[in-house]
Amino acid sequence: MKTVSILGATGSVGTSTLDIVERHPDRYRVVALTAASNVEALAAAARRTNASLAVISDENRYAELQQALAGSDCRAAAGPSGLAEAAAGEAEWVMAAIVGCAGLEPVMAAVEAGRTVALANKEALVTAGSLMMTAADRSGSAILPVDSEHNAIFQCLGSRRCDDVRRLVLTASGGPFRTWETTAMSTATPAQAVAHPNWSMGAKISVDSATMMNKGLELIEAHHLFGLPGECIDIVVHPQSIVHSMVEFTDGSVLAQMGSADMRIPIAHTLAWPERVASGADRLDLTRCPPLEFEAPDIERFPALRLARQALDQGGAAPIVLNATNEIAVAAFLAGRITFGAIAELVADALAASRDEAPGSIAEVIALDRAARGRAEQHLVERAA
Ligand code: NAD
Numbered sequence: 001m002k003t004v005s006i007l008g009a010t011g012s013v014g015t016s017t018l019d020i021v022e023r024h025p026d027r028y029r030v031v032a033l034t035a036a037s038n039v040e041a042l043a044a045a046a047r048r049t050n051a052s053l054a055v056i057s058d059e060n061r062y063a064e065l066q067q068a069l070a071g072s073d074c075r076a077a078a079g080p081s082g083l084a085e086a087a088a089g090e091a092e093w094v095m096a097a098i099v100g101c102a103g104l105e106p107v108m109a110a111v112e113a114g115r116t117v118a119l120a121n122k123e124a125l126v127t128a129g130s131l132m133m134t135a136a137d138r139s140g141s142a143i144l145p146v147d148s149e150h151n152a153i154f155q156c157l158g159s160r161r162c163d164d165v166r167r168l169v170l171t172a173s174g175g176p177f178r179t180w181e182t183t184a185m186s187t188a189t190p191a192q193a194v195a196h197p198n199w200s201m202g203a204k205i206s207v208d209s210a211t212m213m214n215k216g217l218e219l220i221e222a223h224h225l226f227g228l229p230g231e232c233i234d235i236v237v238h239p240q241s242i243v244h245s246m247v248e249f250t251d252g253s254v255l256a257q258m259g260s261a262d263m264r265i266p267i268a269h270t271l272a273w274p275e276r277v278a279s280g281a282d283r284l285d286l287t288r289c290p291p292l293e294f295e296a297p298d299i300e301r302f303p304a305l306r307l308a309r310q311a312l313d314q315g316g317a318a319p320i321v322l323n324a325t326n327e328i329a330v331a332a333f334l335a336g337r338i339t340f341g342a343i344a345e346l347v348a349d350a351l352a353a354s355r356d357e358a359p360g361s362i363a364e365v366i367a368l369d370r371a372a373r374g375r376a377e378q379h380l381v382e383r384a385a
């Protein structure tokens with residue numbers, strides 16, 4: 001029996017993870033589950049899976065969670081200490097599926113405790129990639145990429161050395177606005193932005209897919225996971241989301257990983273790794289697929305792609321500023337405070353002003369993240385005035 005914990009168990013990746021775990025009660029035992037504020041969904045999942053710990057981040061909901069778990073064997077906890085306990089507790093395998101930089105400290109706790117970390121929370125890697133990879137080397141923690149593109153690359157690489165790699169190719173669906181004109185896109189509504197053509201995901205990553213900042217964050221994520229410089233990582237738009245990414249080797253061979261667009265495939269890969277388990281996903285039948293298309297991304301219509309490359313090249317605190325400003329801007333867009341077009345404008349302004357050096361510790365990452373969020377909020381107020 002492999003013991004597993006899921007950080008962000010009520011979200012899109014979290015519930016897909018539970019779906020696979022619950023298909024294999026003979027293989028996996030749930031230790032801890034966490035959620036931001038949804039007590040009902042958290043308690044229901046904890047009861048269903050016989051989890052021993054359920055953690056609610058919002059400390060004001062602790063009593064409510066205790067009540068919801070009354071009579072079960074599951075203990076309730078809350079706040080940052082509860083999250084740290086869930087991350088670094090007894091589970092061998094930890095799914096990091098909290099959205100945003102909020103997931104950074106729990107991810108680091110799991111990495112430092114030497115756990116096998118299935119990493120969906122790309123913002124943690126974007127903001128603290130070097131520190132996290134160094135910590136994993138030190139503790140012996142295996143970081144397994146859940147993001148479908150990085151999981152594809154991980155599968156294609158197998159045991160091959162990165163020295164033999166010429167180029168990584170990240171595929172991108174292009175999101176809901178792939179064929180839209182800039183003017184129409186600039187005033188797109190939140191409902192239009194979260195309506196992803198191929199994937200069903202949480203709101204934040206759906207908006208990131210619409211701006212293509214998601215692919216920008218993934219570029220930085222790939223750089224940290226696989227140790228290649230940005231110029232060796234290409235982005236190709238592939239609207240059918242069947243080829244999840246590719247690796248080109250020095251001899252000219254290109255390996256790709258394919259599958260239906262269902263996150264349960266990469267999640268199951270990390271869960272069973274190095275073995276395989278059934279994920280419940282539809283099987284791929286290439287004879288029934290639409291033709292597979294590939295095209296170059298348009299960085300004029302999707303400036304977020306250029307901004308993420310700029311942040312990676314700029315180095316220092318730039319990726320933290322990119323991520324923090326984007327998180328604030330996406331939340332403001334979803335709340336109807338700014339237009340879709342303003343998301344990239346805010347990020348561009350913040351990056352242009354970023355001068356801070358690279359952080360030397362997670363505490364410094366968090367301080368830089370908070371400062372960048374504060375400046376972004378201030379900027380929003382000034383724009384509204
Ligand atoms: P989601 O919004 O559906 O779920 C997020 C989860 O994190 C929820 O359980 C929520 O309760 C918890 N959470 C949110 N804010 C929190 C906070 N401040 N503190 C503690 N917990 C908090 O998001 P998602 O779509 O499942 O994405 C999760 C992560 O996985 C993101 O980083 C995303 O980029 C990445 N990812 C998602 C997909 C996908 O298909 N959804 C694919 C690739 C990568």
Ligand code: MG
Nearest residue numbers: 147148149218
């Ligand atoms: Mg992805």
